[in-house]
Amino acid sequence: MREVSIIGIGQTQVGEIWERSLRDLAVDAIRAALKDAHLERVDALYVGNMLSGECIAQQHLGVLIADWAGLGPIEAVKVEAADASGAAALRMGYLAVASGVHDYVLVCGVEKVTDVDAETANAAWSSAMDAEYEAFQGVTMPALAGLLMRRYMHEFGVAREDFAPFAVTAHANGANNPYAMFRSPITAEAYAKAGMVAEPISMFDAAPLCDGAAAVVLCPRERAADLSNKPVHIRASAVATDRLAVHSRRDPLFLQAAYLSAQKAYLQAGVSPQDVDLFELHDAFTILAAMSLEACGFAERGKAVHLAKEGGIACNGRIPISTMGGLKARGHPIGATGVYQIVELALQLRGEAGANQIDCRLGMAQSLGGSGATAITHILEA
Amino acid sequence: MNVPRYWRSERTRYGLVGEICRSCGKPIFPPRDVCPHCTDEGQDVHPFGGKGQVYSFSTVYDAPAGYTEYQPYTVALIKLDEGPLVTAQLTDVDNEAVHIGMPVEMVTRKIKEEGENGLIIYGYKFRPVLESKSSRPDRF
Ligand SMILES: [Zn+2]
Numbered sequence: 062m063r064e065v066s067i068i069g070i071g072q073t074q075v076g077e078i079w080e081r082s083l084r085d086l087a088v089d090a091i092r093a094a095l096k097d098a099h100l101e102r103v104d105a106l107y108v109g110n111m112l113s114g115e116c117i118a119q120q121h122l123g124v125l126i127a128d129w130a131g132l133g134p135i136e137a138v139k140v141e142a143a144d145a146s147g148a149a150a151l152r153m154g155y156l157a158v159a160s161g162v163h164d165y166v167l168v169c170g171v172e173k174v175t176d177v178d179a180e181t182a183n184a185a186w187s188s189a190m191d192a193e194y195e196a197f198q199g200v201t202m203p204a205l206a207g208l209l210m211r212r213y214m215h216e217f218g219v220a221r222e223d224f225a226p227f228a229v230t231a232h233a234n235g236a237n238n239p240y241a242m243f244r245s246p247i248t249a250e251a252y253a254k255a256g257m258v259a260e261p262i263s264m265f266d267a268a269p270l271c272d273g274a275a276a277v278v279l280c281p282r283e284r285a286a287d288l289s290n291k292p293v294h295i296r297a298s299a300v301a302t303d304r305l306a307v308h309s310r311r312d313p314l315f316l317q318a319a320y321l322s323a324q325k326a327y328l329q330a331g332v333s334p335q336d337v338d339l340f341e342l343h344d345a346f347t348i349l350a351a352m353s354l355e356a357c358g359f360a361e362r363g364k365a366v367h368l369a370k371e372g373g374i375a376c377n378g379r380i381p382i383s384t385m386g387g388l389k390a391r392g393h394p395i396g397a398t399g400v401y402q403i404v405e406l407a408l409q410l411r412g413e414a415g416a417n418q419i420d421c422r423l424g425m426a427q428s429l430g431g432s433g434a435t436a437i438t439h440i441l442e443a
Numbered sequence: 444m445n446v447p448r449y450w451r452s453e454r455t456r457y458g459l460v461g462e463i464c465r466s467c468g469k470p471i472f473p474p475r476d477v478c479p480h481c482t483d484e485g486q487d488v489h490p491f492g493g494k495g496q497v498y499s500f501s502t503v504y505d506a507p508a509g510y511t512e513y514q515p516y517t518v519a520l521i522k523l524d525e526g527p528l529v530t531a532q533l534t535d536v537d538n539e540a541v542h543i544g545m546p547v548e549m550v551t552r553k554i555k556e557e558g559e560n561g562l563i564i565y566g567y568k569f570r571p572v573l574e575s576k577s578s579r580p581d582r583f
Binding site for chain 1: 473479501505506508509510511518566568
């Protein structure tokens with residue numbers, strides 16, 4: 062296996078991007094990434110996307126985007142793993158380069174959900190769950206998170222207000238990210254008064270579904286220095302899965318897939334959680350941020366809210382998370398999110414993160430599909 | 444949506460019919476061909492008693508397409524007396540009164556209407572049991 066590096070990154074504005082279509086967004090991110098990599102051609106394109114079929118009646122995205130981005134008759138496929146689709150596409154790109162099958166690979170995550178109304182997008186997102194035994198009962202993704210949060214509060218004796226620091230930190234960081242959907246800080250008081258989506262999940266616990274595209278260019282590490290003066294190296298790439306339905310998991314409050322994929326990643330990179338300088342985690346809901354920190358070894362069971370309360374997750378804390386706003390404030394363009402995390406980590410490792418810059422060498426990103434049935438972890442190094 | 448998708452699983456959804464694994468003896472719900480505990484393939488049909496307790500719950504104010512007429516409604520994870528967790532809507536209940544550990548029992552109710560000709564789809568929901576006979580309250 063060859064080592065793999067990232068030599069180009071690109072992203073679009075995240076939000077309700079009415080004037081740009083799915084293909085426009087993907088092309089924008091790809092052109093930016095190719096320009097950053099000083100490349101014009103690649104050998105393959107892997108597209109991460111979840112809902113193009115449900116939201117814009119368009120599948121066959123690999124070829125659509127290769128065609129419209131002018132990439133020629135290359136290998137091009139869409140990869141789907143619910144919310145972790147973008148990270149899954151990166152995983153495929155990583156394997157293609159590491160194995161020696163391809164030298165130059167583009168990975169693009171893209172989502173377009175605002176061409177349909179919110180109820181339709183919400184119902185489509187529910188297809189990340191078990192359609193027959195979870196979504197069938199009218200369970201939404203926020204409701205599934207609500208089930209986890211309520212039980213977590215019960216078992217670990219914490220209050221809903223204890224989750225406020227996750228939302229407050231994400232919004233504080235998003236305020237300094239020009240690509241973020243939400244650029245206004247929020248207060249713990251505003252969090253406490255927020256309207257309920259699926260009690261105890263409020264609008265400030267839940268990331269917004271939105272549009273966006275992000276892309277990265279990969280190549281073998283031995284060629285990276287020739288092409289980029291700031292290559293970022295992929296030290297680990299690991300995927301693990303759990304039971305699809307929450308009700309089938311041994312312990313619903315422990316993200317087994319997140320734990321396993323993080324452990325595999327630590328082993329591959331030869332590092333431990335103490336070596337990780339920042340962690341772009343999957344804060345689709347505040348409860349998932351807490352459970353991810355615990356599963357990946359940054360906090361003991363039931364203690365992540367205390368870590369957050371003590372400032373441990375802020376940019377100057379022990380383990381900064383959501384440093385460019387996370388899913389909560391940057392936004393959650395579902396199938397693109399996993400690639401946004403990688404672009405943001407690369408910005409941090411290249412020293413280009415602006416006001417939110419962290420002194421860092423090693424960063425970790427973890428993308429979850431649905432409520433954590435898929436977990437994809439990447440560790441990057443400057 | 445085609446009707447076979449629903450009649451295929453009617454027995455499971457109307458009657459909470461699951462399985463007992465012939466190899467490891469564990470109760471399984473929903474039923475599946477490969478045991479999730481030991482991966483063997485042989486199971487015997489097992490109708491669950493339909494009694495359990497609320498393990499967790501969430502009240503939905505922002506329902507997806509197809510469910511908006513019922514909101515707000517409460518969904519729950521139910522710990523069945525036989526062991527498995529089931530995801531289901533609660534019915535005949537005051538959303539404010541739901542609590543973890545609340546004894547509940549299965550009933551068959553309308554889940555939603557679908558399509559232009561209003562296909563009505565039924566399935567299990569859970570409602571509160573007034574006299575608490577559920578076992579293992581110490582688990583909660
Ligand atoms: Zn078995």
